[in-house]
Amino acid sequence: MPEAKHKKTEGSPPTAEHACRKMVDRGWAGPYLRYINILPEEGVWLGSVLLLVRSERLGASRTPAQPPAESADRPTRPGDTQSHDITAEMVMWEADGKEQGQSTSQGVLLTEVEGWQAWRFGISLSLHRSQRPIAYHVAVGPVQTEQCVFWIPGGGQPMHWGYTSCNGLSSDVPEDAPERQDATYLWRDLLQLHDAYPMHCLFGGGDQVYNDLVWSEPSLKEWGNLEDREAKLSANWTPEMEGEATEFYCRNYIDTFSTTHIATAMACIPQLMQWDDHDIWDGWGSYREDVQSCFVFKGLFQVARRFFLLFQKHTTVERVDKEGEFLNKGSYHSVHYLGPTVALFSVDMRTQRTRSVCVPEIPSMELLLRGLEHAINRFNCLLDLTKKTGLVDQFDQPEILDDLHDGWIADLHSEERIRFIHLMQDMATSRQLRVSILSGDAHVAGIGRLYSHPKYKNLENDPLFMPQITSSAIVNAPPPNPVVRTLTRLNFSKKIDGKTKQKMVRAFWPRHPRVDKLLAYRNWCDVSLVAPPFSAPMVPGEADHGALRFVLRVERPKQRLGFAEETYTIAVPRFVPDKRSERLTGDTEATRQRALRALAAAGVALPAVFFSLNPSKQGSPQAEPVEEETEVNLEPSGGLNGRRAGPQYA
Structure with a gap:
């Protein structure tokens, strides 16, 4: 198998400021690679690349902070820039050592901000029978990037992907903390795994960037220090605030995305991202209504959204609705194909969030089903398991909160929570889906589950079994052990x-007997299907075939080996109806109407929901029986040099 080609680096990474300085010195930042979707019927892979180039390298003059007027469909050479025509081109070829069969993509100038021109290059590639590496480089005027390589899956084959969250350090992490001393330790682990077993996608579930320090900018700090509440709430959003916030968000995104190892991953692994509060600032959406709607908050949110769309979605406010990628206007819910039997519903639970409702409007079930009808036969939607209720201090300033103090069981969201549990159950039973929840934000690793009461003998027969895998953080420090x-x-x-019970799983026993349900170490999650080519040869009738396998890769800072020191494997079985579950399942009109009513009434609180679909109902995998009061234990598999346990049911 050809190796993914990226430049390897050893030892402790340089600071983000140093990495950004190198980017500025050479005159560009990126490339940043994004996965958009796969069109299964056409056999086409869609993505994009973003490259930022210093305007002076192109002989262009600096423009104001506001983006230029733009047309969503205008091709490569922007006629409205204050520079001469610029050639912007991306060249791609199959990475087999021969630059034959090249294809090109012409760049589109998205915006110019803070002396940077942002260029987007669309990618459309045909899927072959097997996965293959694609090499590329980007040239804008005199600037040309180094060659990078990414992998796309084979048509109709499972995808190998990963999940990360909390890609930054909170201000309260001590300078001598091991997490701050080697911030990208787990990013190196991720790249090593990618070298051996190429990843087709990496999903960032929130907090890709920590923008909380925007409140240290002089004009915003002055506003935050106002003691007169009425004066604060009535204060205008000023040009000084606009300029300082624009410069901060632009610089902070480039700093973070240019950090060693993170930059390599973003150039070599197609990214999917959904934002959370730190991508805006801590606690956004959970402040009191009068604070949330004041001029300063609204103005700052517009700046945060502009850079979220640019860096994480490769688009702009002016273009986003015309491109039609998201499921409804005003928020950024999206559906993505992750292989023949897996789909991702990425839920935007921040754009329209209020203190009482996480998301007041989500797309109808009919719209979601239309989004998948050409890719998959069955589908569903769902929600959160660990979100915060952001607070403000006595001066109404943003305040860093302990994520563990907030959650979906808060009284404020109890009714919303029950509605969405019922929504998930109705969708799972009506469409015969297995719903898995993947979340972050809490800075711990853990496994929870919802399941039928009374229990089913075999989990794969339980239509209400819904596991939640919590994986966080890949960079930020964990909470104190006594809290966990x-x-x-x-x-x-x-x-x-x-009819339903919930509990946490003792996933980390016996290695961590005192904290066997929540693990306070940095981690990320590797995901693949239990099916060839990601498992030993098997046939569809075998017990584990078709399960979705989540592997928590955990750092132990006092025992560092250069890769994840501990791994924990959780296999989520596909849904196989038995006589009992068949009475609850089926695409009945009554169940469908219940689900649509729930969707219409509910709010949302989770960045990612996965739907494991049933390609075949033949065969019934036989899991180990679970007794009524028996806890399901997931045995640790050890590090890369340790024993690796087989997949266990969550």
């Missing part, structure tokens, strides 16, 4: 309603 230990001891199995 207390939360572990307070967690017990409990009823949601007359």
Whole structure:
């Protein structure tokens, strides 16, 4: 198997400021590679690349902070810039050592800001029978990037992908903390795994960038220090605030995305991203209504959204609705194909969030189904398991909150939570789906689950079984062990309603007997399907075939080996109806109407929901039986040099 080609670096990474300085010195930042979707019927892979180039390198003059007027469909050479025509081109070829069969993509100038021109290059590639590496480089005027290589899956084959969250350090992390001393340790682990087993996609579930320090900018700090509440709420959003905020967000995105190892991953692994509060600033959406709607908050949010769309979505406010990528206007929900039997519903739970409702409007089920009808036969939607209720201090300033103090079981969201549990259950039973929830934000690793009461003997027969995998953080420091230990001891199995129970799984026993349900170490999650080519040869009738396999890759800072020191494997079985579950499932009109009513009434609180689809109902995998009061234990598999346990059911 050809190796993914990227420049390897050893030792502790330089600071983000140093990495950014190198980018500025050479005159560009990027390339940043993004996965958009696969069109299964056409056999086409869609993506894009973003490259930022210093305007002076192109002989262009600097423009104001506001983006230029633009046309969503205008091709490469922008006629409205204050420079001469610029040739912008991306060249791609199959990375087999021969630059034959090249294809090109012409660049589109998205915007010019803070002395940077942002160029987007669209990618459309045909899928072959097997996965293959694609080499590319980008040239804008005299600037040309180095060759990078990424992998696309084979047509109809499972995808190998990963999940990260919390890609930054909170201000309260000590300077001598191991997480700050080697911030990108797990990014190096991710790249090593990618070298051996190429990843087709990497999903950032939120907090790709920590923008909380925007409140240290002089004009915003002055506003935050106002003691007169009425004066604060009525204060205008000023040009000084606009300019300082624009410069901060632009610089902070480039700093973060240019950091060693992160920059390599973003150039060599197609990225999918959804924002959370730190991408805006801490607690956005959970402040009191009068604070949330004041001029300063609204103005700053517009700046944060502009750079979220540019760096994470490769688009602009002016273009986004015309491009039609997202499911409805005003928010950024999206559906993505992750292989023949897996789909991702990425939920934007920040754009329209209020203190009482996480997302007041989500797309109808009919729209979601239309988005998948050409890719998959069955589908569903769902929501959160660990979100915050942001607070403000006595001066109404943003305040860094402990994520573990907030959650979907807060009284404020209890009714919303129950509605969405029922929504998930109705969708799972009506479409015969297995719904898995993948979330972050809490700075811990953990496995939870919802399941039928009374229990099914085999989990794969349970239509209400919904696991939640929590993976966080890839960079930020974990909470103190005493806090996690207390939360572990307070967690017990409990009823949601007359037919459903919830509990945390003792996933980390016996290696961590005192904190066997929540693990306070940095981590990320590797995901693949239990099917060839990501498993030993098997046939569809075998027990594990078709399960979705989540591998938590965990750092132990006092035992560093140069890669994830511990791994924990969780296999989520596909749904196989038995006689009992068949009474609850089926695409009945009554169930469908219940689901649509729930969608119409509900709010949302989770960045990512996965739908594991049933390509075949033949065969019934036989899992180990689970007794009524028996905890399901997931045995640690050890590091890369340790024993690796087989997939366990969550």
